Amino acid sequence: MEVSKPGRNLNGKTILITGGAGFIGSNLIHYLLRQYPEIKIINLDKLTYAGNLENLEDVASDPRYEFIRGDICDQNLVQEIFPRINGVIHLAAETHVDRSILDAGQFVLTDVFGTFVLLDALRRSLHVEYFLHVSTDEVYGSRDEGYFREEDALNPSSPYAASKAGADRLAYAYYVTYGLPIIIIRPSNNYGPYQYPEKFIPLFITNALDNLPLPLYGRGTNIRDWLHVEDHCRAIDMVVKYGREGEVYNIGGNNEVPNITVAEMICDFLGKPKDLIRFVKDRPGHDRRYALDCQKIRSLGWQPQIPFEEGLRKTINWYIENEGWWRRIKEKSQAFRAFYEAYYKEREVIKEVK
Numbered sequence: 001m002e003v004s005k006p007g008r009n010l011n012g013k014t015i016l017i018t019g020g021a022g023f024i025g026s027n028l029i030h031y032l033l034r035q036y037p038e039i040k041i042i043n044l045d046k047l048t049y050a051g052n053l054e055n056l057e058d059v060a061s062d063p064r065y066e067f068i069r070g071d072i073c074d075q076n077l078v079q080e081i082f083p084r085i086n087g088v089i090h091l092a093a094e095t096h097v098d099r100s101i102l103d104a105g106q107f108v109l110t111d112v113f114g115t116f117v118l119l120d121a122l123r124r125s126l127h128v129e130y131f132l133h134v135s136t137d138e139v140y141g142s143r144d145e146g147y148f149r150e151e152d153a154l155n156p157s158s159p160y161a162a163s164k165a166g167a168d169r170l171a172y173a174y175y176v177t178y179g180l181p182i183i184i185i186r187p188s189n190n191y192g193p194y195q196y197p198e199k200f201i202p203l204f205i206t207n208a209l210d211n212l213p214l215p216l217y218g219r220g221t222n223i224r225d226w227l228h229v230e231d232h233c234r235a236i237d238m239v240v241k242y243g244r245e246g247e248v249y250n251i252g253g254n255n256e257v258p259n260i261t262v263a264e265m266i267c268d269f270l271g272k273p274k275d276l277i278r279f280v281k282d283r284p285g286h287d288r289r290y291a292l293d294c295q296k297i298r299s300l301g302w303q304p305q306i307p308f309e310e311g312l313r314k315t316i317n318w319y320i321e322n323e324g325w326w327r328r329i330k331e332k333s334q335a336f337r338a339f340y341e342a343y344y345k346e347r348e349v350i351k352e353v354k
């Protein structure tokens with residue numbers, strides 16, 4: 001073990017979670033409330049198109065949970081919140097690579113400037129015990145062979161990844177310059193319940209359920225390392241408790257799968273024909289492969305527990321059982337429909353969307 005137990009305590013403490021109404025944030029809030037009977041959570045979320053309070057309806061009246069609708073770029077609001085908290089888990093971001101290709105401005109604003117606002121509030125609040133910055137494996141860029149280690153150079157390819165790289169290094173600079181208690185994690189592709197259906201796995205599951213085309217970019221040979229969100233929540237918990245200040249931790253699922261295989265598994269599990277899969281115009285600058293060396297977080301005692309096949313089946317079942325959740329987004333949300341039409345029209349898979 002790299003660290004001495006017992007580590008930081010979460011019970012009896014107040015944690016600010018930014019972006020808690022999104023996919024990972026809402027899973028994390030559920031996880032922490034289950035895990036720590038005496039935790040207090042403040043969820044600061046702007047409720048962009050990706051934020052959804054439905055994800056948290058079951059905990060809305062829990063006295064340990066408080067929701068604040070607001071923007072991490074709002075310096076006054078953020079500075080009002082900091083005196084009340086003991087720790088920060090910073091998830092809020094614009095997160096969809098394809099949207100960043102259409103329009104990068106909001107990515108730079110939220111992911112870089114928003115992170116600066118939080119870090120600057122941390123600088124003024126010396127009582128805050130830790131700030132966990134959630135970066136991404138995409139900051140490294142792509143590699144055909146081998147695994148990225150935490151010390152490797154960053155080579156982000158998309159405007160999203162570049163914005164996240166800026167935030168990642170800004171967080172590190174605040175550690176070096178001001179000695180603040182900052183820890184950075186770089187997780188791989190997450191999947192699981194409550195993921196917004198513009199992302200690959202939920203888009204393909206929900207399109208397949210409706211017998212709509214599954215738009216596979218390029219030749220479907222790109223590889224992602226899939227991490228179940230529940231395994232990610234366990235890793236966050238582990239790093240908050242035992243992670244060392246100023247360190248970066250890769251978090252991978254140890255599940256490298258080509259996109260075409262994921263698409264075929266979804267068709268097979270749902271009993272749908274594979275000719276729903278359409279090879280469409282590639283994403284510009286599409287990273288070929290992400291792969292992480294996770295020795296460092298493993299030395300803290302974490303490893304992923306959910307095999308991909310099992311996690312994917314559970315995720316598919318969740319989307320079947322929660323049809324209303326994704327239909328409200330896909331059929332009613334202007335933000336979803338406008339993006340889908342703009343991005344997929346030129347890929348010629350738009351025709352049959354309801």
Ligand code: NAD
Pocket residue numbers: 018019020021022023024025044045046047048049050051052070071072073090091092093094095096110114134135136137164186187188189190191196
């Ligand atoms: P998401 O898009 O599902 O949720 C993002 C949340 O942030 C939403 O609730 C949104 O309303 C909120 N938000 C956006 N801008 C905000 C602002 N200015 N102020 C306050 N709230 C704002 O994202 P996710 O997939 O849950 O990702 C969470 C974090 O994890 C992000 O930082 C992302 O870069 C990182 N990450 C995600 C993955 C993945 O596979 N999903 C992998 C690695 C890292």
Ligand code: TDX
Pocket residue numbers: 095096097098135136137138188189190198199200201203215216217218222223224259283
């Ligand atoms: O319609 C699609 N067709 C397709 O072939 C979509 C939406 C995606 N893809 C491919 C592109 C990628 O190779 O599937 C793979 C996964 O795509 P996304 O779900 O968009 O994820 P990715 O671009 O890998 O980025 C994700 O992982 C890292 C998250 O969206 C980021 O927020 C996170 O930082």
